[in-house]
Amino acid sequence: MAPKLIGSAGNPRVSRVLAAAALAGVELDFDSSFTMSSNWKTTEFLQKFPLGTLPVLEDGEFRLSESAAIAEYVASLGPNQTILPSDPKELALVHQWMSLADQEIFIKHAHANGLLIGRFPYSKPTFTAMYEGLLKTLTTVDGILAHKTFVVGERITLGDIILVTAVVKAFTGIVDAAARAKLPNLVRYVETVTKHPKLIAIFDNGNIQYTETQAVYQPPAKPKETKAPKEAKPKAEAAPKPPKAPKAPKEKEPEDDDDEPLVPEEPKAKNPLDDLPKSAFNLEEWKRQYSNLDTRKEALPWFYEKFDKEGFSIWRVDFKYNEELTLVFMSSNQIGGFFNRLEASRKYLFGSVGVLGKANDSIITGVLVCRGSDYKPVVDVAPDWESYEYKAIDLSNSADKDFFEAAMAWDLVIDGREWADGKNFK
Structure with missing residues (x-):
């Protein structure tokens, strides 16, 4: 069984472990569901990892914290030992x-x-x-x-x-x-x-997004003082005061940069997808149904009952460069990176894409449910969208429907390659 790495995808301390594994030729079982904002410090977790930090590694009964130590241990397991010199x-x-x-x-x-x-x-x-x-x-x-x-x-x-x-x-x-x-x-x-x-x-x-201009410190707003009301006293009429100049709008305080770089927020352009006629198919409700129900028995019947083919379209997506894929977890990270760059289209998109096969013999494929009749306005927010091929799925075609359901249920098999890992865009 492959060692299990637990941590947040995209975190640099996790990236160093994944990089060590990739160069050393070590397969890892990467659990990225533990994020810094999720409730992961459970009693069960702390019993195994009392330091209470991420990432952590579990290899049978052996457990390890601290990313540098994890990276060195993982590197020592692989056949390629050039990253740990013998001298x-x-x-x-x-x-x-x-x-x-x-x-x-x-x-x-x-x-x-x-x-x-x-x-x-x-x-x-x-x-x-x-x-x-x-x-x-x-x-x-x-x-x-x-x-x-x-x-x-x-x-x-x-x-x-x-x-x-x-x-x-x-x-x-x-x-x-x-x-x-x-x-x-x-x-x-x-x-x-x-x-x-x-x-x-x-x-x-x-496509690492380096910071262009360093953020400027913004002091927090001072809380307003509340005073007890005083008894009203008769006052002589005073000359009217000139109106006060309007206060300058406060700039947004920079957010914690644990996961995102500090960059100025650009004004959001109106998306033409917002001008489409209102659809009876609620994409956010579908995401909830998919997350909480058995896919084949409950979620897909709900989808077929509610789906609006006039307001939405379904696409098969295939990675163009499968010959470049190596380890399964790296291919899964490839999907995760693509999905991260689709963030601007979150309210227009649902996806279920997976890695089929094994190390050095795998493909990336799956399905996207897109607002509108064309995939391009939804996916072209990602710089690497052209690394994938898109083919319309017709649910009235039995082969297309079988592919769609298997990709949704994560049991898709193509040319003997079974579903090994996957990601959902929800």
């Missing part, structure tokens, strides 16, 4: 870079960003000191990389993986374009590692 001096250097990544980059960024977004009491001198300390470390690393491709040896090691995940967190956080312009070697290094063929799916398929 003790080189291995010590790998540990040096792992420690620097967490202590001098990851933690410094977390503290500086916590001040900026109001997680900690804000102090400009403290923020400046933390941020300048972070930039000093990044500048030092940039100078070292002026003469090296990787930090230890001539191939990617675990030191590179841990370092890159920390730097990516900084580059998508408070280290903006102006600061990155002074770190050309570090930017080149990050691009080299994250676009490695075995790692690119883990790092948003090469």
Whole structure:
């Protein structure tokens, strides 16, 4: 049985474990249902993992916390041991870079960003000191990389993986374009590692959204004071006061950047799908039915009774580059990344897409239920939408209906390849 990794998809501490597994050739059972906002600190969880942190690894009776330790353990299990050098001096250097990544980059960024977004009491001198300390470390690393491709040896090691995940967190956080312009070697290094063929799916398929402009601290609004009413006293009539100037609108306070980079929010353009005639098919209700009922016995009968083929369309979606797929969990991450980039179309879309087959012999396929008669206005919000082929599904056709139901029920089989893992867009 494959070791089980538990953590939030997209979290850099999880990404480093997935990257180590990918390069080492280790299959993981990745449970991404535990997110920082979900109720995962149950009594059962804490009995197994008393430190109460994510991610964690469970390999039979062996349990492990802390992402760097998990990544090293996972790397040691694989046939490809180049990411953990056998030479003790080189291995010590790998540990040096792992420690620097967490202590001098990851933690410094977390503290500086916590001040900026109001997680900690804000102090400009403290923020400046933390941020300048972070930039000093990044500048030092940039100078070292002026003469090296990787930090230890001539191939990617675990030191590179841990370092890159920390730097990516900084580059998508408070280290903006102006600061990155002074770190050309570090930017080149990050691009080299994250676009490695075995790692690119883990790092948003090469579409990492770096921060353009650092967010500005916004102090919280002061609560209004309430005073007890005073007894009315007769007053002499006073001259009318001039009207007060209108107050400037308050800017939105930056959100916690645990999962999302701090970037200015762009004004939302009106979506033409909103102008379509109102449909009797309630997509949000369908998502609830699908989530709570047995798919074949209850959810699909509800779907067939309510579905409005005039207001919605159903599409088969197939990944175009299946020959590039390797490990099953990486292919599943590929689907997850695609779905993440479809967020702007959440109220127009439902999806059930899966990985069929096994490592180095798999395909990605599934179904999308889209608002309107055309898939393109729904999916073209994702930069990689053209990596998939789309074919209309006609439920009156028995073959199409069988495919649709099997994809919904996650028991689809194609050319002997069985459903191995999947994602829903709900």
